[in-house]
Structures are given as structure tokens and as C-alpha cells.
Amino acid sequence: MQSLGQLLQTGDFKNEKHVPVIHLPKKISEGKEFEIKVSIGDEVKHPNTLEHHIEWIKLYFFSEDGKFPVEIANFNFSSHGEGGVFTEPVGLTNVILHKSGFIYAMAYCNIHGLWESKEEVIFE
Template sequence: MQSLGELLQTGDWKGEKHVPVIHIPQTIKKGETFQLKVSIGDEIKHPNELEHHIKWIKLYYFKEDGKFPVEIATFNFSSHGEAGVISEPVGCVDVKLNSSGFIYAMAYCNIHGLWENKVEIKLI
């Protein structure tokens, strides 16, 4: 049986419509709040319909000398065309960090499964 980690798919978000795109400022100061945004389909639009859609995105922070990741946020997308309502797979959260590390994003497509991406955070 595979571990969950073995089921996570990755790719270049510029060429793969399922990979979460993590948007952070170029400069992040220790202890100061910044906006962390995650989206799907920045370069190649992902379908957003009842039959094929992104169900959720989760964000995690892993401190550079940490033991385990800490969940930052979960964004659920529940409307995929029902009654003309569509929730786009984009989420924003304000975050304050005191140490450098990594931001991980994991997303779930109802047809193509789990996808991940990460960015390194270097605080000044």
C-alpha cells in the first residue's frame, strides 16, 4: 500500500493546470504580516464544473528547523455551476512568521487527485 506522500503529484504550474501556485511578496520581514495567496490555473485554466473541479486547497508552513508542518489554512470550493454559482480555486490569508522555512500547498482535483507545490521563505 502506498503512503499518502507517494500519491502527491507535482509539476511546473506554468505547464500543468493542477499545481497550486503560491504567491508571496519578494521581501518578507520577520514578525511582520504579509498576504499569502494560493491559486490553481494561473497559466492554464483548470475546468471548474460539476464534473471536473478543484475541491479544496490546504496551506502548510514548515519551519527550517521544525519537526512537522503547521496547517495555515484550508480553502473549500463548494460551488461548481449549481444554480449558476461558481467558486474559483483561489484563497488568501494574512500570515506572520518568525523563522524562515517553506510554504507547502496541496490541492485536490475530483478527477486527477492530489497535487502539491512548495516555496522557500527567507525572512529578513
């Protein structure tokens, strides 16, 4: 039996429509609030239908000296065409960090499973 980590898929978000894209500001200051945006399908649009959609995206932070990742956001996309309503797979949150490290994003496609990406946070 595989571990969950072995089931996570990655790829180049410019060629793969399932990879979560983490958008960070160019300059991040220790102890100062900043915005994180995460989206799916920036370069190649992911389908958003009842049959094929992104169900959720989770964001985690793992500090440079951390032992475990900390969940910082959880975005659920509940409407995939019911009643003509579509929830686009985009999330936005503000955070304050006191240590450098990595932001990880994990997304779930109802057909193609779990996908992940990461971006490094380095203070200016």
C-alpha cells in the same frame, strides 16, 4: 499499499493546470504580517464544472528547524455550477512568521487527485 506522500503529484505550474501556485511578496520580514495567495491554473486554466473541479487547497508552513508542518489555511470550494454559481479555486490569507522555512500547498482535483507545490520563505 502506498503512503499518502507517494500519491502527491507535482509539476511545473506553467504547463500543468492542477499545480497550486503560491504567491508570496518579494520581501518578507520576520515577525511582520504578509499576504499569501494560492491559486490553481494561473497559466493553464483548470476546468470548473460539476464534473471536473478543484475541491480544496490547504496551506502549510514548515520552519527551517521544525519537526512537523503547521496548517495555516484551508480553502474549500463548494459550488461548481449548481444554480449557476462557481467558486474559483483561489485563497488568500495573512500570516506572521518568526522563522524561515517553506510554504507548502496541497490541492485536490475530483478527477486527478492530489497535487502539491512549495515556496521558500527567506526573511529580508
